[in-house]
Amino acid sequence: MTLQTISEVEPLVDVQNLKKYFPINGPFGRLSGLKGQVKAINDVSFQLFKGETYGLVGESGSGKSTTGRTVMRLTEPTDGKVIYNQQNIFDLSKRELRPVRKELQMVFQDPFSSLNPRIRIGETLEEPLSIHALANKSERRERVFDMLEKVGMQVEHYYRYPHEFSGGQRQRLGLARALISNPKVIICDEPVSALDVSIQSQVINLLQQLQEEFQLTYLFITHDISVVRHISDRIGVMYLGKIVEEAPTDNLFNTPLHPYTQALFSAIPGKHRTQHRERIILKGEIPSPINPPTGCVFHTRCPFVKDICRKEIPQRKEIGQRHYVACHLYE
Numbered sequence: 112m113t114l115q116t117i118s119e120v121e122p123l124v125d126v127q128n129l130k131k132y133f134p135i136n137g138p139f140g141r142l143s144g145l146k147g148q149v150k151a152i153n154d155v156s157f158q159l160f161k162g163e164t165y166g167l168v169g170e171s172g173s174g175k176s177t178t179g180r181t182v183m184r185l186t187e188p189t190d191g192k193v194i195y196n197q198q199n200i201f202d203l204s205k206r207e208l209r210p211v212r213k214e215l216q217m218v219f220q221d222p223f224s225s226l227n228p229r230i231r232i233g234e235t236l237e238e239p240l241s242i243h244a245l246a247n248k249s250e251r252r253e254r255v256f257d258m259l260e261k262v263g264m265q266v267e268h269y270y271r272y273p274h275e276f277s278g279g280q281r282q283r284l285g286l287a288r289a290l291i292s293n294p295k296v297i298i299c300d301e302p303v304s305a306l307d308v309s310i311q312s313q314v315i316n317l318l319q320q321l322q323e324e325f326q327l328t329y330l331f332i333t334h335d336i337s338v339v340r341h342i343s344d345r346i347g348v349m350y351l352g353k354i355v356e357e358a359p360t361d362n363l364f365n366t367p368l369h370p371y372t373q374a375l376f377s378a379i380p381g382k383h384r385t386q387h388r389e390r391i392i393l394k395g396e397i398p399s400p401i402n403p404p405t406g407c408v409f410h411t412r413c414p415f416v417k418d419i420c421r422k423e424i425p426q427r428k429e430i431g432q433r434h435y436v437a438c439h440l441y442e
Contacts, residue, residue, distance in 0.1 A: 120160060120161070122158035122159060122160055122194075123159050123160055123161045123195070123295065123296060123328055124158065124159040124182070124193065124194070124195050124215075124296055124328070124330075125158050125159075125192075125193070125194040125195075126155065126156055126157050126158070126159075126178075126182060126191070126192075126193050126194075127156050127191055127192040127193075127194065128154050128155075128156055128190065128191045128192070129152055129154070129155045129156065129178065129181060129182070129188060129190075129191035129192075129193070130150075130152055130153055130154060130155075130188065130189040130190040130191050131151050131152040131174075131177055131178075131181050131186060131188055131189050132148040132149065132150050132151070132189045133148065133149040133151060134147075134148055135147040135148060135149060135401065147401050147402075148401070149400050149401050150352050150400045150401070150403055151174045151177040151352055151400055152174045152177055152178055152181060152189075152352050153174075153351075153352035153353055153400075153403070153408075154191075154352075154353065155174070155178055155191075155349075155352070155353065155354055156354070156427075157347050157354060157357065159296060159328050159330060160328070161295075161326070161328055162322070162326055162327070162328060163328060163329075163344040163345065164322070164328075164329040164331050164342050164343045164344050164345075165328075165329065165330050165331065165343065165344070165345050165346070165347065166331045166332075166333065166339035166342065166343030166345070166346040166347070166360070167179070167330065167331065167332045167333075167346075167347050167349055167354075168332075168333060168334065168335075168336065168339045168346060168347070168348055168349065168375070169334065169348060169349035169350055169375075170334065170350070170375075170397055171334060172351075172397055172400070173349040173350050173351060173352070173397070174349060174351070174352040174353075174400070175300075175332045175333075175334075175349055176220075176300050176301070176332060178332070178349070179217065179298045179300045179330060179332050180217075180300070182215075182298060182330070183215060183217050183298055184200055184201065184208065185217070187201075188201055195211060195214075195215065195296075196211070200215075209242075209243070210243075212243075213239070213243045213245075213292045213293075213294065214292075214294050214295045214296065215294060215295070215296045215298070216289035216290070216292065216294040216296070216297050216298070217289065217297065217298045217299075217300065218282070218285050218286055218289050218297060218298070218299045218300065218302045219285065219300050219302075220300050220301035220302065220304060220305060221305060222278065222281035222282045222284065222285040222305075223273060223274075223278075223281055225285055225288070226273040226281065226284060226285070226288075227273070228272065228273050228274060229272075230272075231269070231270055231271065231272055232259075232268055232269055232270075232271055232272070232273065232284055233252065233255055233269035233270060235273075235284075235288060236255040236258065236259075236269075236284075236287055236288055236291050237251040237252070237255055239288065239291050239292045240254060240255075240291060240292070243292055245292060245293070252269070254291065255269060255287075255291065256269065258287045258290060258291050259287060261287070261290070261321070261324075262283040262284070262286050262287045262290070262317065262321070263283055263313075263317060264280065264283055264284065264287070268280075268284075278305060278306055278307075278310070279306055279307075279310035279313065279314065282302060282303070282306065282310075282314055283314070283317065285302075286302075286314075286317065286318070286321065290321065290325065293325070294327070295326075295327070295328060296327070296328045296329075296330070297327055297328070297329055297330075298329075298330045298332070299318070299329055299330065299331045299332060300332045301332055301333055301334070302314065302318070302331075302333075303315060303333075303335075303338060304333065304334070304335065311338070315338065315341065315342055318342065319342065329342075331343060336375060336376065336378070336379050337379065339360075340360060340364060343360050344359065344360060345357065345358065345359050345360065345433070346358065346359075346360055346363050348363075348369065348371065348372045348375065350371050350397075350408060350409055351397060351398060351400060351403055351408040351409070352400055352403070352408070353408055353437070354427075354437070355369045355371055355372070355409065355436070355437050355438070356368060356369040356371075356372045356435065356436045356437070356438075357433075357434075357435045357436075358431070358433060358434035358435065359433055359434070362431060362432075362433070362434050363434070364376065366431070366434070368430060368434070368436045368438065368440075368441065369409075369436050369437070369438050370391075370409065370413050370414060370415055370438070370440075371393075371409050371412075371413075373391055374391040374392075374393050377389065377390050377391040378390065378391075391414075393412045394412055395411060395412050397412075398411055404421075405421060405422065406419070406420050406421045406422045406423050406424060406425075407420040407421075407423075407424065407425050407437075407438070407439065415440060417439060419439050420439050423439070425437045425438050425439045425442075428441055428442075
């Protein structure tokens with residue numbers, strides 16, 4: 112999808128000012144009262160357009176997975192909106208949310224945890240068809256057989272249990288379960304990080320093939336820079352609950368603007384590294400989301416920090432076409 116095409120269409124999913132704070136209670140739970148909050152997501156906004164892959168990248172603890180789970184409403188938000196089909200899915204009741212669940216699906220990092228170990232694969236894949244009344248009993252098996260073949264599995268796998276498969280096979284089954292209800296959007300939460308390198312490439316290629324065949328839209332969450340570069344049309348860089356930079360993939364890798372993005376890209380090994388040949392070593396550790404820094408959340412580790420960075424939150428600015436950055440250096 113070209114930049115011009117993106118600018119001319121309405122987003123399929125519009126995430127607006129999303130926040131998710133987890134309460135910290137005392138030793139006796141809620142009876143002890145609220146002691147603080149973990150600000151896992153703190154005012155995150157982005158859009159997903161039909162047929163594209165939006166990559167969300169950042170260090171562990173930056174809030175990527177929580178963002179995906181909150182967009183899916185597997186975790187209830189603290190504030191913000193997710194607009195899908197011209198409605199805020201956070202305002203929907205459980206009954207109203209059910210048809211949306213059919214169209215928004217998720218693939219998890221650990222495929223084994225998303226498959227019931229006591230149920231055969233065939234029953235697991237048939238379950239969404241039954242819940243959403245997408246096929247009668249006689250049609251379900253044929254649809255499952257067809258989906259197993261599409262993800263590179265065999266018909267006989269219908270009768271097996273999850274423990275009988277390898278990690279790569281389980282991830283293919285996780286994809287099959289997400290696809291069986293014919294969704295429009297799939298949120299992929301670190302879908303290849305637990306796999307061997309050779310299997311990673313197979314799963315990524317499968318994701319791209321399925322995207323083309325089913326006209327899918329992906330939110331692809333990962334900490335692997337090389338993977339996100341290969342699969343994404345646009346990328347959002349996340350740090351301590353905020354998106355600090357967003358751009359089309361080529362633009363971001365050719366001209367990373369935010370100091371954090373530059374540091375991330377400088378860590379890419381050898382021939383895959385960008386124009387920034389010298390390794391940028393960030394000092395200190397990522398701050399605690401319980402008590403994030405004032406002003407710019409990155410100022411405690413930034414080599415270009417100014418006084419204003421410690422006091423004022425930088426606003427998101429468009430520096431180039433569809434290239435946004437939240438940094439005081441560009442005021």
